[in-house]
Amino acid sequence: MSFDPSLYIQYGPALLNGFLYTVLSLALANPLAILVGLVIALLQSLSLPPLRWACRSYIHFIRGTPLLIQLFLLYYCGPTVGVRLDALTAGVLGLGANGGAYFAEIFRAGFESIPKGQVEAARMLGLTPWQVLTRVKLPQMLVLITPPSVNQVIIIVKETAILSILTVPELTKAAIRMVGETSAIIEPYVALAAAFWLLVEATSRLGRRLERRVARHL
């Protein structure tokens, strides 16, 4: 088995391009997932049974089926309902919708951890529900939800690889193309594994720093 570093010079641009698509995907998917999760968690907390049922069914579906199927449903079945999504859009939406269900559960646990008395006291003092959310609930939840949230972000980072199956030209796809065109196997996959490992490590480190910052005021 030989290792030919010159291949990297040749395929550097292609791999870099793929890497940028990976970063783009995760940069779009993560905020979307957090937003979706927050919305679902808030909707669930309202005492409206039909709404809660809808949210729980959604979460149950997402958690009970593979991400791949969910992406396929968005990408290949969109046309049936008149929506034609390109691969990247379908991919990001899929990751966001999927991640959103998991974030919703994380936020739900966070909301439930706040003693009711705090909310009651705040309301008695005249704070509006929005103020209660932003000034009382969220700041306290942060310590509890940060570690599992960082974990979920890492999961989404790794899941961007699955987008290659939808033909999104991200890093995995670029590596596969490189294998196909050069018949080299070690070089592409080493680059692929190393790149993801770095992304995950970086996210972990940032996450730990975030955890420390959030815990500072307690």
Added chain:
Amino acid sequence: MTAAPAPIIRVEHLFKRFGALEVLRDVSLTVARSEVLCVIGPSGSGKSTLLRAIAFLEPYSTGRIYIEDTLLGFVEQNGKLVPDRPRNIDRTRRHLGMVFQQFNLWPHMTTLRNVSEALVLVKRIARGAAEETARTMLAKVGLADKADTYPSRLSGGQQQRVAIARALAMEPQVLLFDEPTSSLDPELVGEVLQVMKQLAAEGMTMIVVTHEMGFAAEVADRVLFMDAGAIVEHGPANQLFRTPHSERLKQFLQTWKERNLIGL
């Protein structure tokens, strides 16, 4: 006068260090067959550490411990002490049994299974025969009717008695007790001490680390008083309690008396 029989346990110049902290300092003692030795002292005096060193639950730093004349935990190699293999340690340790402060019964097994398990696994006794022995042991501690109960459904005193039965089932020569009643509600202490008194009367060799001065005064042959990792005073029980020599021991007994008088 006939020569005294060889002591069953010999501890010689024992030191235990945790990094820079010296937890046991030059501790030496012997324990004779059928002797009941109580170790008393304030918290942090090293009494539990000494007992755990004899049980070799943690290795000691320097010194020697002999169980039935066999060096425990180490082998002599070119004049230096080298850690021994777990199997040899187990073999030396089979003369000992231990009863823990936290009972340490296995929650996923019934009482009967707790007591018989080691017989099956270690002595390779058939399960039927092992369970017979286990029932006898449970009867001995007064818990024959709890054989099929799980530990979580027993009171603290009952759990500790099961723990004693479990240790007894393996027929040790010496029973080590590490503050056996410290985790118990006051009303439950008596039933455990009762079992221990019975064992002492039957001639079991016992080393008991305890805060129960009444028990020590009544049952112990000899008492060791430890403070800050060293043995400060030792001697026959009635002598030590009635006429303590060292200031430290006098102070310790005085504090204990005051606290317990107030308790009344």
Added chain:
Amino acid sequence: MLDFTEVLPYAWPLLIGAGMTLVVSGAAIVLGMAVGLLLSIGALTGHPVMRRLIAAYISFFRGTPLLVQLLISFYFLPALLGINVPPLVSAVGTLALNTSAFQAEIYRGGFLALPHGQFEAARMLGIGVWQARRRILIPQVMRLVLPPLTNEATSILKSSSLVSVVAVTELMRVSEQAVSITFRATEFYVTAALIYLVLTSLLAWIGKRFELQLARSV
């Protein structure tokens, strides 16, 4: 127009695909359990060198996407080892190694949560180290970690959909093949999603039953 009757002729292949999904996931979970237990024990009690190796192993399998791991083992390893590995074997093997890393962390947490005195009592009674682990520690750890373990098992069940990419004909691949013939993407992917839902719900139910069963005997 949606026509679910087009799915019926494929009922049998779909069911066989679902069976293969169960076989692949089941084998991976069981193998992963054995390896994961050993790894966690090694990580807690082993030689410092072993501990570092185990940490690196866990870091690799948790820090890179499963898809990348599957691709590496499918394309890379046969070339490296020079032998022809059947796709099923490499897929199950990779899944098993992947889950073993996640399970190792789960078991490690379980062992750390057990009171150390249990082990000491066993050792004082003369029970050997490995015997004590097998009879005393592991049964209790399993009780403790059943919830996260069920989660991980469900995750593997869903991740098994990715082995469709490395030529294993499980449920996902059967669906894709059916779609390529009939072009009925929505019908088939919805059906597949429903089958996955049934499988994951079944797994969750089994997990719950186990939890209740074990809780009763303590």
